[in-house]
Amino acid sequence: MDGDSVTQAESTVSCARCGKPAHLQCPKCVELKLPREGAAFCSQDCFKAAWSSHKSVHVKLKNDEAFNHSEELQKNWLYCLKKGQIRTPQCPHFDWTGTLRPYPISKHRVVPAAIEKPDWAMDGIPKIEPSSDLQSRVEIKTPDKIERMRETCRIAREVLDAAARFIRPGVTTDEIDEVVHEATIAAGGYPSPLNYHFFPKSCCTSVNEVICHGIPDARRLEDGDIVNVDVTVYYKGVHGDLNETYFVGNVDEESQRLVRCTYECLEKAISIVKPGVRFREVGEVINRHASLSGFSVVKSYCGHGIGELFHCAPNIPHYENKAVGLMKKGQIFTIEPMINAGIWRDRLWPDGWTAVTSDGKRSAQFEHTLLVTETGVEVLTGRLQSSPHVFPWLSS
Amino acid sequence: MEDDDESPPLAVRIDELPEPIQLESSLCSDTSGGNKEEATVGVTVITGYLGAGKSTLINSIINGQHGKRIAVILNEFGEEIGVERAMINEGDGGALVEEWVELANGCVCCSVKHSLVQALEQLVQRKDRIDHILLETTGLADPAPLASVLWLDDQLESAVRLDSIITVVDAKNIRLQLQEYRDSASFPEAFLQIAFADVVILNKVDLFVLENKGGDLITDGLEDLQKEILSINSLASVLQAVRCQIDLHEILDRKAYGANHLAHLEALLEDSKTAPGSSRHDYSVRTLCIYEELPVDLNKVRLWLEDLLWEKKSHMDVYRCKGVLNVHDSNQLHTLQAVREIYEVVPARRWRVTEQKMNKIVFIGRDLDETVLRNSFKSCIL
Numbered sequence: 001m002d003g004d005s006v007t008q009a010e011s012t013v014s015c016a017r018c019g020k021p022a023h024l025q026c027p028k029c030v031e032l033k034l035p036r037e038g039a040a041f042c043s044q045d046c047f048k049a050a051w052s053s054h055k056s057v058h059v060k061l062k063n064d065e066a067f068n069h070s071e072e073l074q075k076n077w078l079y080c081l082k083k084g085q086i087r088t089p090q091c092p093h094f095d096w097t098g099t100l101r102p103y104p105i106s107k108h109r110v111v112p113a114a115i116e117k118p119d120w121a122m123d124g125i126p127k128i129e130p131s132s133d134l135q136s137r138v139e140i141k142t143p144d145k146i147e148r149m150r151e152t153c154r155i156a157r158e159v160l161d162a163a164a165r166f167i168r169p170g171v172t173t174d175e176i177d178e179v180v181h182e183a184t185i186a187a188g189g190y191p192s193p194l195n196y197h198f199f200p201k202s203c204c205t206s207v208n209e210v211i212c213h214g215i216p217d218a219r220r221l222e223d224g225d226i227v228n229v230d231v232t233v234y235y236k237g238v239h240g241d242l243n244e245t246y247f248v249g250n251v252d253e254e255s256q257r258l259v260r261c262t263y264e265c266l267e268k269a270i271s272i273v274k275p276g277v278r279f280r281e282v283g284e285v286i287n288r289h290a291s292l293s294g295f296s297v298v299k300s301y302c303g304h305g306i307g308e309l310f311h312c313a314p315n316i317p318h319y320e321n322k323a324v325g326l327m328k329k330g331q332i333f334t335i336e337p338m339i340n341a342g343i344w345r346d347r348l349w350p351d352g353w354t355a356v357t358s359d360g361k362r363s364a365q366f367e368h369t370l371l372v373t374e375t376g377v378e379v380l381t382g383r384l385q386s387s388p389h390v391f392p393w394l395s396s
Numbered sequence: 397m398e399d400d401d402e403s404p405p406l407a408v409r410i411d412e413l414p415e416p417i418q419l420e421s422s423l424c425s426d427t428s429g430g431n432k433e434e435a436t437v438g439v440t441v442i443t444g445y446l447g448a449g450k451s452t453l454i455n456s457i458i459n460g461q462h463g464k465r466i467a468v469i470l471n472e473f474g475e476e477i478g479v480e481r482a483m484i485n486e487g488d489g490g491a492l493v494e495e496w497v498e499l500a501n502g503c504v505c506c507s508v509k510h511s512l513v514q515a516l517e518q519l520v521q522r523k524d525r526i527d528h529i530l531l532e533t534t535g536l537a538d539p540a541p542l543a544s545v546l547w548l549d550d551q552l553e554s555a556v557r558l559d560s561i562i563t564v565v566d567a568k569n570i571r572l573q574l575q576e577y578r579d580s581a582s583f584p585e586a587f588l589q590i591a592f593a594d595v596v597i598l599n600k601v602d603l604f605v606l607e608n609k610g611g612d613l614i615t616d617g618l619e620d621l622q623k624e625i626l627s628i629n630s631l632a633s634v635l636q637a638v639r640c641q642i643d644l645h646e647i648l649d650r651k652a653y654g655a656n657h658l659a660h661l662e663a664l665l666e667d668s669k670t671a672p673g674s675s676r677h678d679y680s681v682r683t684l685c686i687y688e689e690l691p692v693d694l695n696k697v698r699l700w701l702e703d704l705l706w707e708k709k710s711h712m713d714v715y716r717c718k719g720v721l722n723v724h725d726s727n728q729l730h731t732l733q734a735v736r737e738i739y740e741v742v743p744a745r746r747w748r749v750t751e752q753k754m755n756k757i758v759f760i761g762r763d764l765d766e767t768v769l770r771n772s773f774k775s776c777i778l
Contacts, residue, residue, distance in 0.1 A: 013410065022410070023410050024409060054404075319549070
């Protein structure tokens with residue numbers, strides 16, 4: 001391998017000890033598949049000097065791996081595989097991109113019989129949605145449907161707010177899921193994610209390097225984590241979808257910057273929504289703002305139409321794209337940018353749902369369900385007076 | 397216990413490790429498509445009536461001594477069952493390997509890539525080396541939806557890319573099929589398949605010859621047929637074949653959908669190659685070309701295209717579009733490409749000093765009105 005020409009190439013990693021461009025990495029970290037950040041060095045000398053403090057990273061991971069989740073396994077909680085169709089007592093093998101690992105998940109939560117359910121609630125398979133013509137044309141909602149969506153989206157907002165109030169170091173994402181589940185059924189709604197293509201839980205909880213679709217499990221939130229909670233409620237025959245990323249305890253500055261930038265990406269995207277605007281412009285706005293801050297935009301997942309169906313046309317990518325069509329009054333869709341601190345690429349965990357950044361760095365997301373009005377936009381899932389003040393940049 | 401070592405192990409060079417981290421700046425538009433496209437695997441969609449010779453073509457490709465490792469996806473089951481059968485040749489004259497490609501079902505709705513694309517990407521990732529993928533379609537009336545699924549945004553940097561659409565046509569029967577429906581409102585597959593093709597393989601020319609005995613009549617007949625096909629779609633390359641024996645180089649790596657390597661870019665700039673010849677038969681599906689020298693405003697071009705392709709205010713039905721644009725205030729030659737409603741206008745390369753800057757757009761569609769197209773395009777001139 002021609003090493004010389006490569007050494008002169010730019011190094012995108014800095015030496016963990018002195019900050020100079022790094023071309024060497026700790027072999028133990030490679031073996032344990034730990035992230036490169038903090039494990040790269042410019043020279044053997046720097047590595048040697050940093051060794052006594054660096055090696056503690058290896059020990060921490062060993063402890064994590066030794067943790068056999070015996071408490072959960074006793075309760076018969078298992079790991080999720082195959083999109084939720086299978087459970088297993090063994091943590092699956094994977095070349096994990098960051099330090100996060102899956103934990104066992106709790107039993108399937110029950111929804112009272114009286115609550116109206118979407119067609120996947122019983123067997124996990126949506127029937128109406130995949131074959132609907134609403135996958136290829138964008139619906140103009142009737143005033144009646146719009147009114148129902150206003151109501152459902154408000155309920156979804158209140159459910160998410162309940163989850164937000166609950167977040168602090170020490171709580172598990174499973175407990176967050178319980179809060180979401182209980183709040184949803186208390187309002188008479190069905191938590192749309194539950195059993196959607198076999199998704200095992202009532203909301204998605206995405207911690208740190210998880211981009212989206214994280215499955216609530218037995219892991220406790222730690223001081224310094226960021227966590228996204230994605231709620232969708234099905235009520236009166238329509239769905240309302242939103243998500244927010246929250247800080248757990250004291251979060252480092254870079255993560256704060258990431259989360260705030262993601263919030264702004266959504267804000268800027270919403271500000272251009274009105275009749276006549278091209279769907280593809282959403283991606284242009286988001287991409288520009290994220291890039292200016294040095295972050296990247298996830299490309300595998302996109303915003304979507306919503307109404308009687310959970311996901312339908314239009315598809316709204318958050319990067320520069322060839323999406324067809326112009327916004328029209330009466331359309332309802334989500335915009336949900338996922339912004340990464342590092343590279344845009346994503347990978348899928350063995351459970352078939354959890355999307356993580358391929359470089360193990362953090363990712364944040366925000367989402368709203370939006371109605372295109374005569375002159376602009378109505379944010380159906382917008383913050384209420386009662387919404388908790390969890391974002392430092394929003395002054396009360 | 398080894399972590400208690402006083403002395404650290406020897407650090408390893410990052411560039412020797414698999415999958416180096418690349419932090420990309422999404423701000424800089426990467427038009428150096430060259431290298432990236434070389435690394436991607438081309439997907440060729442093969443359409444054609446039953447009996448035209450698709451299977452013969454695929455068999456000859458997969459069994460040929462060309463040294464290329466080709467995967468053929470036999471579109472037997474469709475999305476309902478969730479798997480497709482793939483045959484891969486080992487490339488060095490080795491045996492055919494059968495693979496099952498699983499279409500990821502579930503939650504494709506909020507995912508950008510269609511399940512078929514994800515399945516193809518996984519196939520490419522799993523195998524040692526695949527040089528090309530052939531997607532054989534059965535009974536596909538209209539290739540456009542499949543093309544739009546496979547024509548991915550460059551930004552996705554997918555391992556696969558749509559290379560071209562090839563249709564196999566039975567020389568003996570095609571003329572009858574075309575004539576029968578030229579005025580009818582219901583369109584047979586023949587027109588759509590030819591209209592969306594990048595390559596038309598005129599197969600069974602030996603049988604055509606047999607049918608039309610008599611020296612001059614044969615060559616006239618074949619040439620005539622070729623002209624008819626080109627009058628429907630002047631952008632396609634028409635290859636004559638007997639039992640679908642085709643040189644692989646003619647059909648692989650066409651790069652028909654590459655933004656930067658727009659196939660026939662040079663041909664487009666050359667007058668003669670795109671002017672549709674006159675055809676004795678007035679099919680309602682045909683090729684048109686408009687030409688304009690003065691520079692245009694890019695925003696106005698987009699609006700004009702969207703009017704044509706999205707709003708569809710006129711009675712014209714545009715199937716396909718390819719062109720070059722002379723954009724005002726830019727030294728970049730811009731290329732235009734559209735498949736039904738999906739379109740893309742991107743800068744491709746600098747205009748050469750020796751080149752005559754121009755706008756030239758070729759349309760393939762139904763009930764096209766040259767006057768309307770030409771006049772409406774004029775509104776894009778600055």
